[in-house]
Amino acid sequence: MASNGQSKTELSDQDLELISLLQWAPRITWGEAAEILDAHPTTLAGRWEKLRSSGAAWITAQVNLNDPRNLLSFHEISCDAQQWDHVVKELVAMPEVLSVEAFGREPDLGLTVVSRDLQSLSRIIEEKISRVQGIVKIHNMISTKFHRAGDKWRLDRLSDEQRAAAQAWVKAEQESLPVSSTPLGEDQRPVIEALMLDGRASAAEIARTTGLHPATARRYLHKVLASGLLSIRCDLIQRVSASPITAQWFTRLDANLHETAAEALSHDPRTRVVTSITGRANLMVVMWLGSVGEILEAERAIQSAVSGIEIQETVVSLRPIKRMGWVLGTEGHVGKKFVSPQLHLS
Numbered sequence: 001m002a003s004n005g006q007s008k009t010e011l012s013d014q015d016l017e018l019i020s021l022l023q024w025a026p027r028i029t030w031g032e033a034a035e036i037l038d039a040h041p042t043t044l045a046g047r048w049e050k051l052r053s054s055g056a057a058w059i060t061a062q063v064n065l066n067d068p069r070n071l072l073s074f075h076e077i078s079c080d081a082q083q084w085d086h087v088v089k090e091l092v093a094m095p096e097v098l099s100v101e102a103f104g105r106e107p108d109l110g111l112t113v114v115s116r117d118l119q120s121l122s123r124i125i126e127e128k129i130s131r132v133q134g135i136v137k138i139h140n141m142i143s144t145k146f147h148r149a150g151d152k153w154r155l156d157r158l159s160d161e162q163r164a165a166a167q168a169w170v171k172a173e174q175e176s177l178p179v180s181s182t183p184l185g186e187d188q189r190p191v192i193e194a195l196m197l198d199g200r201a202s203a204a205e206i207a208r209t210t211g212l213h214p215a216t217a218r219r220y221l222h223k224v225l226a227s228g229l230l231s232i233r234c235d236l237i238q239r240v241s242a243s244p245i246t247a248q249w250f251t252r253l254d255a256n257l258h259e260t261a262a263e264a265l266s267h268d269p270r271t272r273v274v275t276s277i278t279g280r281a282n283l284m285v286v287m288w289l290g291s292v293g294e295i296l297e298a299e300r301a302i303q304s305a306v307s308g309i310e311i312q313e314t315v316v317s318l319r320p321i322k323r324m325g326w327v328l329g330t331e332g333h334v335g336k337k338f339v340s341p342q343l344h345l346s
Contacts, residue, residue: 014039015056020157025169036166037162058236058326060196061195064228065149065231066149070115072275073143075138076109086133088100088102091111092339094128097339101246101321107315114341125138141278143276147275149272152266155236188345190210191206192343194206194209199234203218229343229345235334242290244288245317247316250277253310258282264306272286280312292316299314322339325338
């Protein structure tokens with residue numbers, strides 16, 4: 001994958017259409033994709049390789065954020081401006097830190113952290129994050145219910161017929177996976193890590209990169225995909241998505257209304273994340289927007305969709321630094337650096 005220097009990237013309509021299809025069906029075969037997009041399989045494979053190698057788009061496996069084996073938390077970090085670079089470098093290198101966003105001053109950074117339980121989260125905060133030189137304040141929020149994750153966000157460049165065909169392929173693929181009665185173990189970890197590096201990796205490719213026997217790699221791959229531990233997602237540079245601005249709102253709402261609110265907000269195509277959290281605010285909403293000027297309209301849309309919601313704070317991201325383990329360049333391209341997230345198999 002490419003590094004940071006891709007500042008001039010422009011994607012064609014065909015590129016965006018392909019990415020849109022891969023958001024719905026990340027592991028679809030090029031033959032099936034060609035039928036849906038009315039293109040040649042070799043053309044699509046070449047187009048995807050160009051997107052992937054330039055760092056403009058990538059497919060990865062993320063931790064299932066609703067899996068009970070994982071405790072998700074969010075942390076606002078304020079730091080000494082003169083040590084910002086050092087703080088970022090240290091936080092990005094931590095496998096427990098899934099994502100890092102750069103904000104304006106106070107707070108300076110937003111972290112998404114995965115841990116096993118409250119005890120392990122306490123150790124991460126006390127023994128790792130708080131010991132980074134330059135950090136002056138940490139505000140911690142725990143996700144009590146993750147309603148919607150960023151892997152559900154779509155470019156929406158497909159027709160209804162194309163979308164239905166992609167969904168039908170995914171359903172057929174899931175139904176074809178053999179059901180295993182045994183839980184995942186350390187033997188499957190190399191396959192999981194291979195999928196995090198390339199969510200489209202085949203059993204043959206995994207066998208080559210891990211040294212597993214091809215039959216073992218195929219069996220482990222099917223077991224991992226059927227386990228529900230991972231979600232395969234297609235990401236792209238936010239800047240070329242027509243939604244280059246990330247805004248998040250900390251809101252408060254009656255706890256009985258969170259599920260209804262999440263369902264209502266999911267109908268807004270700009271919504272990426274909705275999660276219940278601990279603290280003075282108890283519901284966090286994240287959207288990708290077309291411009292800073294759209295923030296006020298988005299706030300009106302949230303209040304219109306969710307009766308009784310109180311918006312307490314709006315935070316705008318200056319840029320993503322790390323997303324689901326991948327370290328991003330200043331233009332949002334994915335680079336070669338990947339910090340394998342901490343993953344709990346039991």
